[in-house]
Amino acid sequence: MMKHPRSLLTALALITIALPGYLMAHGDVTPQAVDTHELPQLGDEWLEENPYSPDDAKVLEIGSSAYTQNCARCHGLEGISGGIAPDLRMLEPGIDGDEWYVYRVREGAVRDGKVYMPAMADYLSQEALWAIRTWLVSIYVEE
Ligand code: HEC
Numbered sequence: 001m002m003k004h005p006r007s008l009l010t011a012l013a014l015i016t017i018a019l020p021g022y023l024m025a026h027g028d029v030t031p032q033a034v035d036t037h038e039l040p041q042l043g044d045e046w047l048e049e050n051p052y053s054p055d056d057a058k059v060l061e062i063g064s065s066a067y068t069q070n071c072a073r074c075h076g077l078e079g080i081s082g083g084i085a086p087d088l089r090m091l092e093p094g095i096d097g098d099e100w101y102v103y104r105v106r107e108g109a110v111r112d113g114k115v116y117m118p119a120m121a122d123y124l125s126q127e128a129l130w131a132i133r134t135w136l137v138s139i140y141v142e143e
Helices: 005-027 057-070 095-107 126-138
Strands: 109-111 114-117
Touching: 057 126, 095 109, 095 126
Parallel strands: none
Antiparallel strands: 109 114
16 A cells, blocks of 8 residues: 555656666577477478477477477466567467568567567577467467
């Protein structure tokens, strides 16, 4: 409980001061290695369409764990967004969603010099990123 308006103002001031630092900190990535040697290997050229099957348990297992380690921090645990970044369960399944997904993970999201999302493909292999995409499609939620 904040009875005194002054403490409310102090709290607001603190948030205002802390927020930019928090957003900046978000741009820092500590990528977690993802072991993908058990997945079909895809080569260096980026594919446009998800090559993995949503029925492949190994793909889902690796995708889910890779997501938790590398994306959940911003996009939310279990793919459920807490509002910081879009809810990736709502990305369209199929090639349109695939193309958008590839674009974002390769380019990241950088505006006015601010990194909202780093280019995750700089840190994770194509195999790891398609496994994540496959897992996300398996928990697809209509918008
Ligand atoms: C540092 C925070 C952060 C991390 C880590 C991060 N993202 Fe993002 N991501 C964002 C933000 C913020 C956006 C929205 C970008 C915008 O507004 O342009 C976004 C957007 C996206 C989009 C586009 C979604 C849409 O609805 O348009 C995809 C796809 C995506 N991220 C995938 C991933 C994947 C996969 C990972 C992990 C490998 C990941 N992101 C890690 C912050 C992050």
